[in-house]
Amino acid sequence: MISNLAYDCDVIIIGAGPAGATAATILAEEYGKKVIVLEKEHFPRYHVGESLIPHCWDTLDRIGMTDRLNEHGFQVKQSVQFVNPDGELSAPFYFSKHTDHPRAKTWQVDRETFDTMMMGRAREAGAEVREGVKVVEFLEEQGAVIGVVAEKLSGERFELRAPITMDASGRDALFQRKKKWRKRDPKLNKIAIWTLYQGAKRDPGIDEGATTVAYVNGKGWFWNIPLKDDIVSTGIVADRDYLYRDTRDLAEIYHREIKENKWIEEHLSEGKQIGEYWVTGEYSYRAENCAADGLLLIGDAFAFLDPVFSSGVYLALTTGSMGADAAAAALNQKDTSAGQFTDYGTRVCQGIEWMRKLVYAFYDENFSFKDVVTNYAEVRHALTDCLIGDLMDRDYSELFERVGEFAVLPEELPYGKTTASQ
Numbered sequence: 190m191i192s193n194l195a196y197d198c199d200v201i202i203i204g205a206g207p208a209g210a211t212a213a214t215i216l217a218e219e220y221g222k223k224v225i226v227l228e229k230e231h232f233p234r235y236h237v238g239e240s241l242i243p244h245c246w247d248t249l250d251r252i253g254m255t256d257r258l259n260e261h262g263f264q265v266k267q268s269v270q271f272v273n274p275d276g277e278l279s280a281p282f283y284f285s286k287h288t289d290h291p292r293a294k295t296w297q298v299d300r301e302t303f304d305t306m307m308m309g310r311a312r313e314a315g316a317e318v319r320e321g322v323k324v325v326e327f328l329e330e331q332g333a334v335i336g337v338v339a340e341k342l343s344g345e346r347f348e349l350r351a352p353i354t355m356d357a358s359g360r361d362a363l364f365q366r367k368k369k370w371r372k373r374d375p376k377l378n379k380i381a382i383w384t385l386y387q388g389a390k391r392d393p394g395i396d397e398g399a400t401t402v403a404y405v406n407g408k409g410w411f412w413n414i415p416l417k418d419d420i421v422s423t424g425i426v427a428d429r430d431y432l433y434r435d436t437r438d439l440a441e442i443y444h445r446e447i448k449e450n451k452w453i454e455e456h457l458s459e460g461k462q463i464g465e466y467w468v469t470g471e472y473s474y475r476a477e478n479c480a481a482d483g484l485l486l487i488g489d490a491f492a493f494l495d496p497v498f499s500s501g502v503y504l505a506l507t508t509g510s511m512g513a514d515a516a517a518a519a520l521n522q523k524d525t526s527a528g529q530f531t532d533y534g535t536r537v538c539q540g541i542e543w544m545r546k547l548v549y550a551f552y553d554e555n556f557s558f559k560d561v562v563t564n565y566a567e568v569r570h571a572l573t574d575c576l577i578g579d580l581m582d583r584d585y586s587e588l589f590e591r592v593g594e595f596a597v598l599p600e601e602l603p604y605g606k607t608t609a610s611q
């Protein structure tokens with residue numbers, strides 16, 4: 190912290206997605222910090238990433254959001270199911286069979302509404318949120334980040350200074366791009382193409398809100414996420430070369446692939462495609478460091494993992510919450526140098542690594558969860574805990590020793606835990 194600087198606030202947060210809104214709420218309400226959030230869009234705005242997992246509950250409860258989500262009437266999600274290319278459904282996995290905690294009922298959220306509610310919560314907590322303001326540069330002095338340069342829609346630029354800036358800019362990942370810190374995952378190089386449907390077939394009763402993962406002949410998988418108002422989010426994830434093999438037209442590719450899974454074909458045939466087709470590459474990455482002097486990375490701005498187990502919003506909420514605690518502690522000690530965030534980086538990277546191992550197992554053609562639990566019933570509970578997002582501060586070494594007998598698991602990535610102190 191540079192002592193003779195005139196600061197505008199305690200914390201600047203770039204981006205009001207789930208990571209930024211969570212951090213802002215906790216820092217303002219629990220720690221009484223002066224927080225300014227800069228968000229380039231005006232909410233509500235479209236965002237992919239609708240399926241929550243049970244352990245999202247923990248942070249959402251911390252910031253007083255669980256009752257609001259229930260009252261709003263988002264589609265309740267109680268299970269996940271897997272479908273083979275012939276349309277054959279595995280027995281759905283119901284969260285209530287694993288736990289009777291309220292988190293057994295989680296939500297499928299349209300992100301326009303969810304993110305707007307989260308941003309509103311941050312404002313209510315006392316954070317100042319400025320929409321339509323884009324951060325364009327970082328201010329640095331003596332090697333430390335001391336604030337940002339931001340631009341309004343009018344083009345007018347201004348500067349803001351704070352002892353700590355939190356980058357929650359999502360996959361734009363401002364700081365890691367600027368510093369060339371992005372490390373792509375060595376193997377998880379998929380792309381996704383997705384869209385929305387209205388009026389598609391929905392399963393009845395408790396299965397209505399299930400996330401369905403539907404395989405495409407060893408090439409990839411579809412997601413099917415039922416949202417409220419009879420909308421379904423549906424997309425395919427596969428290797429770039431496979432999807433682009435005969436055209437780059439997203440709609441054409443999408444409709445060609447639907448025919449590769451009978452369940453998807455049958456469910457979507459009753460509905461109507463609405464809106465755009467979206468695509469994204471750069472699928473899994475992590476920043477070389479989680480922090481610099483005066484700066485901390487949270488959410489997708491730090492790391493992104495293939496979303497097959499819907500871990501993204503969970504990681505955004507959790508790093509928002511853990512990042513807020515770490516930033517508050519650093520502010521209280523009047524030392525926001527990078528070294529303050531080593532513990533944050535170590536814990537978060539370990540949590541991500543557990544989920545990353547599961548993702549690798551999923552893509553291993555010889556792997557099935559059934560094989561693991563049939564041979565080693567004693568790890569069933571730990572496996573489920575990991576899948577539903579109980580990732581932080583847990584030790585799943587025994588589980589992955591067993592899983593490693595059925596799938597080739599990755600070495601832990603060396604980066605992300607470290608901080609870049611000048």
Ligand SMILES: Cc1cc2nc3c(=O)[nH]c(=O)nc-3n(C[C@H](O)[C@H](O)[C@H](O)COP(=O)(O)OP(=O)(O)OC[C@H]3O[C@@H](n4cnc5c(N)ncnc54)[C@H](O)[C@@H]3O)c2cc1C
Binds near residue numbers: 208
């Ligand atoms: C194809 C796909 C499918 C996915 N499916 C799921 C799923 O089912 N479940 C799940 O949990 N996750 C899913 N995810 C992941 C999920 O979308 C993200 O992990 C989550 O949104 C991360 O939250 P965040 O707050 O870090 O970033 P974001 O939600 O992206 O928020 C970042 C915010 O920063 C703002 N911003 C960016 N740049 C600037 C700037 N320069 N100045 C000011 N503001 C800025 C943006 O406008 C945005 O509002 C999926 C992702 C992809 C790509």
